[in-house]
Amino acid sequence: MDLTCTPEEEEFRARLRTWLAGVLPALPPKPSPHDWPARRAYDLGWQRMLYDAGYAGLHWPVDAGGRGATPTQHLIYLEETEKAGAPYVGANFVGLLHAGPTIASEGTPGQRARWLPPVLRGEEVWCQGFSEPDAGSDLAALRTRAWRDGDDYVVSGSKIWTSHAEVADWCELLVRTDPDAPRHRGITWLAMPMDAPGITVRPLRTLAGSTEFAEVFLDEVRVPVANRVGAENDGWRVTMVTLSYERGTAFVGEVVACRRVLSGIAGEARKNGRWDDAVLRRRLGRLNAEFRALWRLTQWNVSEAQSTGGVPGAGGSVFKLRYSHARQELFDAAAEVLGPESLDLGREWTLDRLSSLSYTIAAGTSQIQRNIVAERILGLPKGR
Secondary structure (H helix, E strand, C coil): CCCCCCHHHHHHHHHHHHHHHHHHHHCCCCCCCCCHHHHHHHHHHHHHHHHHHCCCCCCCCHHHCCCCCCHHHHHHHHHHHHHCCCCCCHHHHHHHHHHHHHHHHHCCHHHHHHHHHHHHHCCCCEEEECCCCCCCCCHHHCCCEEEEECCEEEEEEEECCCECHHHCCEEEEEEECCCCCCCCCCEEEEEEECCCCCEEEEEECCCCCCCCEEEEEEEEEEEEHHHEECCCCEHHHHHHHHHHHHHHCCCHHHHHHHHHHHHHHHHHHHHHCHHHCHHHHHHHHHHHHHHHHHHHHHHHHHHHHHHCCCCCCCHHHHHHHHHHHHHHHHHHHHHHHHHHHHHCCCCCCHHHHHHHCCCCCCCCCHHHHHHHHHHHHCCCCCCC
16 A cells, blocks of 8 residues: 655645635535435535536546546545535435445446436435345345336335435335345345335434435336346345445545544533543543544555455455444543533534444444454354
8 A cells, every 4th residue: 555645646635625725615505404405405516516626436437437536636535625624425425435336336338327427417316225124234134026027127115224315316226036046146236216106205313303314115116127237136246346335435534524523522622621631631542543543444445445446345344343433432522521511412513423323333233344354354254
């Protein structure tokens, strides 16, 4: 892993900083976190600005509409946009960080031409239809059924925790196309249009009050066979590509954000007198070391993905496992510094603390990540 910045990469950093300094002050105010149509419009507007400036899909392959940036340029982009306080991907999360990279890796030329440009231009939003009510963390236990009828699949079943379903145009959907096959076979990855007849979306309100997740009910929804990514019954392998991106690179920008939050927590402790507590200072110092190490691991994972064709490896599970817990510890420390104010939902970091509870579940539970690390990295035998 060579992290030395070339003169061209330093020039890229300077050019990006200049562009951010010019555009961020002119952005409209962020909409209410509870107004998802307005949030969708805001997020798509920012994505369009990135596209027009040449920063959309920076690290995507050129033939997928990206710029084919080096790993270092990608990390520079993440660092500088986060430090400048640029908008997060928001409603574009699934399309830009999950579905898009999967289609870039596994899709046909026609599928790449149809679905990737609208994601990069900020024209279409994707949601993720993986989890099911009765499957828990066992994704292979999914029961949403799809059967062939001419040029269509007919899909019936339900999904839960479907990210951004209420504002999405497309859904990356996992279905069971062969109920008699072993659990990890007989699964197919489909791109489902969210305006198809037979789809019912019921938003779910989280502990933090957000409705970014939803239940989705599918009643004989027709999805063209042409919308299948990968071969029929090969969806588990395609899904592993999706999850590799979700665990390996989708969270990397958040590490920079956490380091910025940590500095804010330390500043608050100095103001309210908590900084005199040696135990607290030691806790914050350990977290600082933790996030610095996670950033180095991020750099290693991104570099490895670049050298192996762009798909992150099992090292993403190491990152996801430790990051999930470190994020929870970070906002627990914030609550310790804030004291009774940490119960105020309008106070900075309070909602982040509530949302951090989900990180050890989202994108595969910590138990699942430990299994992956044990079996695929350490070579330990599978548990019985």
